[in-house]
Every structure is written in C-alpha cells, then in structure tokens.
Amino acid sequence: VTININAFTNVILDETVAICNNIATTLTADSGYRSYTWSTAETTQSIQINTPGTYTVTIENADGCTKVKTFTVTGSAAPIIDRVLVYDLNDNNSIDIVVVNPGSYEYSIDGFNFQASPSFTNLNGLVYTAYARDIYGCGSDSEEFHLIKIPKYFTPNGDGYNDYWNLKGIYPTSS
DSSP: OOOOOOOOOSOOOOEEEEEETTOOEEEEOOSSOSEEEETTSOOSSEEEEOSOEEEEEEEEOTTSOEEEEEEEEEEEOOOOEEEEEEEOSSSSOEEEEEESSOSOEEEESSSSOOBSOSEEOOOOOSEEEEEEEETTSSOEEEEEEEOOBOOSOOOOSSSSSSOSOOOBSOOOOOO
C-alpha cells in the first residue's frame, strides 16, 4: 500500500495593514499558488478594500493543500494637534502635545527625532515646533510654541552678569 501525504510546507505569514482615511488599498496574497478564496468571496490573488477589519484568504497549492492567511486592517488618519501644553517658568521646562483624533502617532520637537510619547522634558530653547505624524504614513501636523524663562535672580552690581531682570521668550503680538 502506498500512502501519499501532501503538505503545505511553505510559510505563509499573517499581515497587519493600515488604511488612511478609508481610502482603498490592495491586499495581496503570496504568489505562485493554484487558487485563492477570500473571506469576501473573491477568488483572485489581490483584492481592493476600503474599510478596517479582518480579511482572510485560503491559499491552495498544486497538491490541493490549503493554508489561511489573515490580514488585520486598521484604520488610520493624520493627527490634528489641538494644543501644546507648556510647563515652563521652572528648572525643568516640559511640554505635552495634545492631538484631537485618536490614532497611532509619534511625536517630535525638531522634526527629525520622533518618539512614541507626546511628552518632552528638559527643554532649554525658547521657540520650538511640535510635530505629530501617523506611524502608517497617513499624514502629519505641526504647531509652533514658545517657552518663557524667568531668571531666579539678578545682581545689578554693574559687572555685566545678570545686571538686569529679563524675561526670555516673551514675544509681542501684532493686532
């Protein structure tokens, strides 16, 4: 008696994909197989989707063996900065960037070095730009903000150091 055991030995990895503002994107299953059957009832290697959710495709190889691949599709959008909370007038100036809409964002105050946290501490400058960007590339936003520094003391003794009590970071506004 001869027994033939066919197996689907290729590795098929699940994927997580983001769609921006419900704009259509293409989900593509691994290539080189006999047939594809999607949870949407389509039977092509690729499908177009425009809503977040979980999509599966059953992939069949030449021997008739199948594997299921799952696409987890998350919705995403560009962040909108509502405000920058500034905690200045102390030794450890800090800020928190507040965005209006929920999402997966990263933040920066120099436009180059981004981090997951919207909080920044130990700020020494006076003028910064807060940046928030979507980690899936769906867009970004920015807003300039100012810190105010008040000297703890002044020594009006004419030696050229701390002779005047000057507030730093106060900018006149035009009307």
